[in-house]
Amino acid sequence: MKQLLIRGALAAATIAAAPAAFAFPEAAPQPPAPSISVPVIHYRTVTVDGVKVFYREAGPADGPVVLLLHGFPTSSHMFRNLIPLLAGKYRVIAPDYPGYGQSDAPDHTKFAYTFANQADIVDKLVTQLGAKRYTMYVMDYGAPIGYRLALKHPERVSGLIVQNGNAYDEGLQSPFWDPIKVYWRDRSQKNRDALNNLVTFDITRFQYTDGMGDVSRISPDNWVHDQALLDRPGNRDVQLDMLGDYGSNVPLYPQFQEFFRTRRPPTLIVWGKNDKIFPEEGAHPYLRDIPKAEIHILDSGHFALEDRLDMMAPLIRSFLDRNLTK
Template identity: 60%
Template sequence: MPRRGRHPASEPRSPSMSVSTARARSTVTHHRTTQVDGVELFYREAGPANAPVVVLLHGFPTSSHMYRNLIPALADRYHVIAPDYPGFGLSAMPDRKEFSYSFAKFADLMDGLLSQLGATRYALYVMDYGAPVGFRLALKHPERVTALIAQNGNAYEEGLQTFWDPLRAYWADGSATHREALRPNLGLEATKFQYLHGVKDTSRIDPANWVHDQALLDRPGNAELQLDLFYDYRTNVALYPRFQAFFREYQPPTLIVWGVNDPFFPVEGAKAYQRDLPNAELHLFDTGHFALEDKGDELIPLMRDFLERKLPATSR
């Protein structure tokens, strides 16, 4: 249900409250739910209500849980919002017979959530599925996007290589045979692989990541909606020219941070952004798909430096 009462981030600071205490309070993450178009959405929120907004859009098969460490690292300076899509994390999982699991629908719901929260301008951190969701938001409201941070999230054909061949086969005919061929991508070994492949020191990766994600994937009915989304991903590829046109026309300040050992979104996809965003700042890391899990100690300072240089003083 919608939030009630005073927003904690907007509470007045008492004269006796120290700066350090106020900062500590601003970095507390609040866990909330609200209704958007009849769908209950879960989101994490932190930071001063009047600060520039940073929206964190998650990938597959995770949720806003993937940003649990990043949120407090940004919330001393920014109003951070990290939602879960329907069927992911702690958001509702409507019956797929009554709800369209599509990237277009996800973008509509994220747009509704941000409007409800009064976020009229925002920087977007997009990762994996977060890229097509975020770039669809940008097409809806290009004037609202203050900056982009792309982390292993694609917008170019160069980023779709061998891994995508079985998905392309499914996109071509939508057959049950090709759908079933993708089902192993929803199992524990595949989820664990996403976190560990390409990581040199796997002790840096918390095993709770894949345990958490897999428990949610294993909910009755979740596999089918995920397979629906695999099929719908073709609509994102069809929009790549429009995403690229947005980059060229609006030239949002852009930071690209990329795990180069990612088997799903190879480094060619990262470099392609610079074709349309020649001023984009590109940083490559010797790690895999979930680069933030492994290299957060290096990525977060880069993000903070980028945002401090590029974001306006206010964004609401």
């Protein structure tokens, strides 16, 4: 035992005398982790004509404005994935119209659910937000709402991004519109009731899945979210009022087209060709009035952002970077 203690003491003394021989090498310096820019998205409401209007906003307050106008039966939710991809450079504003998303939904007997009124609400919203000039992304209902804005303030429109949003008779020839056109001509309760199926779960899901190349890309949250809002008490009448009033946009098509011809705004068209509501036939007539419009026909359906965001976002960013100025 005594010899073991002596040997241990000698070993400890040896280590203490030559620490360098037993020291671990210092770790090599590591490069700093790359920074990741994560845009902050704000979810806000303002009151317009006594109605609380919800909107999403992101990007620099002094950046060029991109106004995102949603379609039926969704809301600004449809732009949730696009907004962060634009917000690094652009001030992005995406409202919910009254009756949609998180905005108030007044009873349809007390609020005019018309495209004229919706356009007025959006106009007053962007005015409150100090957006004096904007590029509009218009889709479905967002097209006539946006084009009505353009007629009111043509000098404010710095550009157009058109995704399955119609302004031509050619784009309303789908059989989808047949019962709706009947209701335009005759507002009877019978013809109104014939449209009830357009706000059902199956049709909502159909709008997201039909014509998509890969349905596994489409989050089921979309139709669950939208249908929950459609199923709110009284909301069916909101939607039927809007479907009935869509016909009021058709007489304005010549004025929309005159705006295109006279102002010639920089225009990007990204269109899902398999859309049975707004088919490809509605995309090409834009070139009659805006010959320099950039057009991309995508193998997608109605809500192409859900299916082809990886293609659309670079096209949109490139278009904005080349054409949009403060």
